[in-house]
Amino acid sequence: DTGVSQNPRHKITKRGQNVTFRCDPISEHNRLYWYRQTLGQGPEFLTYFQNEAQLEKSRLLSDRFSAERPKGSFSTLEIQRTEQGDSAMYLCASSWGTGMDREAFFGQGTRLTVV
């Protein structure tokens, strides 16, 4: 296993278009997180899955954002009708947790630019 993988690494899209990002976590990890990071800031929590169940969803995740994790493996994050304010780095992380959480491992991120 080579770690958490995110695709694509970069995405440039026109305002109003839909985009979808994919995250492949470390295979045995049951927890998967999505974060958004803008320049000079720490990551902001978007949503969290335990296996296939979406357990937490930030208020940052407007109705234009949706995330899925079918079968508890890879996850997708879709942004509909993109806006310039959506431009950011989108980070995915996974961890193994059964009460006491293990270390979270991050992917390299998908940098979204909305023009």
Next chain:
Amino acid sequence: KQEVTQIPAALSVPEGENLVLNCSFTDSAIYNLQWFRQDPGKGLTSLLLIQSSQREQTSGRLNASLDKSSGRSTLYIAASQPGDSATYLCAVLDSNYQLIWGAGTKLIIKP
């Protein structure tokens, strides 16, 4: 609501110096605290994880401490090198299994 603060926001030191980065959090009800490194435009690399029951963790030239009762953690870097230049972020795993982040300390090691 958990808040994480990192001081200083930026630090520039000559190569070879030992240095300390600080992280504070407002709610001691955490599962763990993790220190990460981020290079410009890149993802996050985990450096050290300290469980809530632990006091410190060491990896090579890095040592992280945790004082949960006072809401503080420090990351100590010994004998700094130019390759250590990066942004260092701390994050706590809160009672809702969310990672709450500081804004980071941008470290520059001058050759």
